[in-house]
Each structure stands twice: as structure tokens, then as C-alpha cells.
Amino acid sequence: MSKDDFSAVDDRPVPFATTLHVRDTCLCLHAQRAARALARHFDDALRPCGLTNGQFSLLMSLNRPEPPGMTDVAGLLAMDRTTLTAALKPLQRRGLVRVEADPRDRRGRRLALTDDGLALLARALPIWQDSHRRIDALLAAGAGPGDPEALRQDLRSLSGS
Numbered sequence: 550m551s552k553d554d555f556s557a558v559d560d561r562p563v564p565f566a567t568t569l570h571v572r573d574t575c576l577c578l579h580a581q582r583a584a585r586a587l588a589r590h591f592d593d594a595l596r597p598c599g600l601t602n603g604q605f606s607l608l609m610s611l612n613r614p615e616p617p618g619m620t621d622v623a624g625l626l627a628m629d630r631t632t633l634t635a636a637l638k639p640l641q642r643r644g645l646v647r648v649e650a651d652p653r654d655r656r657g658r659r660l661a662l663t664d665d666g667l668a669l670l671a672r673a674l675p676i677w678q679d680s681h682r683r684i685d686a687l688l689a690a691g692a693g694p695g696d697p698e699a700l701r702q703d704l705r706s707l708s709g710s
Contacts, residue, residue, distance in 0.1 A: 580707075587684070594680040598673040599643075605677060607636055608662065608670045611646065616659035618651060627708065645669060 591602035610622050623633045640646040645666030651657035685697040
């Protein structure tokens, strides 16, 4: 039975043909699937450093001249403070990140890379760069315009950043 035959006998309030349409056109679904595939790719690539892609992004977000505040980092990574706090804990335990009181407002917290955190980030960066070069090449060789920078711009537009 083809999908057309199936939809002819499908009298449910949401026909199977609608499911196929959503599967094929839903931007959210496609973005989630692509995000999961990219996350797996970078998790695999960064595994020799003992990092996940999320931990790499978090460490990179702390690589600033001045230690950023929790709110700034949470905003950059599009996560709430509770999720950020949970993500920081394993990095703190490994001695890669310090959480310090903000000297201007003792209620606030500043996040800083330790020397070990900076060394690990420097070790992971070439792996990340090589992985990105390969993904950009795959995008450029794929069907359609394949412009990795246009894709990044479109994703930034969608995320509001």
C-alpha cells in the first residue's frame, strides 16, 4: 500500500498524509535532527579531550579578558541559570572552571577558566576547527546552495542573536 492509498482510507482527525507533510516540512523537526547529528559529531570528535560539545561551548564562552557573569553566559548559551549551574559542576570538579563572587556585587557570580581549563580548551580547539572544516565542506558539496555562512546567519536570525 502506497502512502496515497493509505491516506484514502485514513479517516482519523489528523490523517497520516498530514504526518508525512509535517515530517517533510517542519523546520523545528529538521533543526532538532540536525542539532542532534551535529552534537553527536562534535561529542565524538572531542571525546579524546574528555569533553562534550556542550562543555566545549561552555569553556569557550568563558574565554574572555574578564570573567563573565552567570547571566551573560546563560544568555549566550541560550540556557537558564539553573541549567548553567548544573553544566558547570562537572567542570568545577575537574578543576577547569572557577566560580567566584562578583567583586562589584557579592550576590553575583563570575565564571573563570583555570589554567587547566585554558590548557584543555587550547588542546580541544584544533579538533573543533578540523571538525568544522569537514562539516563546512560537506555542506558546500551537498544539494542546494550549500553556503555554510548563510546557514549560520539564518540560524542566528531564528535564535534572535
